[in-house]
Amino acid sequence: MTSRIYEWLDSRLKLKSLEKTLLDEPIPGGASWIYVFGSATLFLFLLQAITGMFLAALVLVPFCRQPPGAQPPPPEAAGH
Numbered sequence: 598m599t600s601r602i603y604e605w606l607d608s609r610l611k612l613k614s615l616e617k618t619l620l621d622e623p624i625p626g627g628a629s630w631i632y633v634f635g636s637a638t639l640f641l642f643l644l645q646a647i648t649g650m651f652l653a654a655l656v657l658v659p660f661c662r663q664p665p666g667a668q669p670p671p672p673e674a675a676g677h
C-alpha cells in the first residue's frame with residue numbers, strides 16, 4: 598500500500614531523483630548514530646533562534662516599553 602502511494606506521488610513529483618540527491622550518499626564505514634548529532638545541533642540552534650525571537654517580541658519589548666520610572670510588577674502578579 599505504502600509503495601503504491603509512493604509510486605503515485607513519484608510519477609507526479611519525481612521524488613526518486615530528489616531522494617537520490619539527498620540520501621544516496623556513500624558513507625565510508627556505513628551509516629551510524631553518530632551522524633545524528635550534526636542535524637540535532639542544527640535543530641536545537643534553530644529552536645533557540647525561533648523561541649528567542651518570540652521571547653524578545655512578547656516579553657522583552659513589552660517590558661522595555663514601560664513608562665520611565667515604572668516599577669516591575671510584584672512577584673504575586675506572576676503567580677509566585
Ligand code: HEM
Pocket residue numbers: 631632633634635636638639642
Ligand atoms: C552549530 C554548530 C554545528 C552544526 C549545526 C553542525 C551541523 C552539521 C551537520 C548537519 C552535519 C552533517 C550530518 C552529520 O554528520 O552529523 C555535520 C557534519 C560534520 N560536522 Fe558539524 N555542525 C556544527 C559544529 C561542528 C563543529 C564545532 C565541528 C568540529 C569541530 C564539526 C564537525 C563536523 C564534521 C567533521 C562533519 C562531517 C562528519 C562526516 O560526514 O564524517 N561540526 N555538521
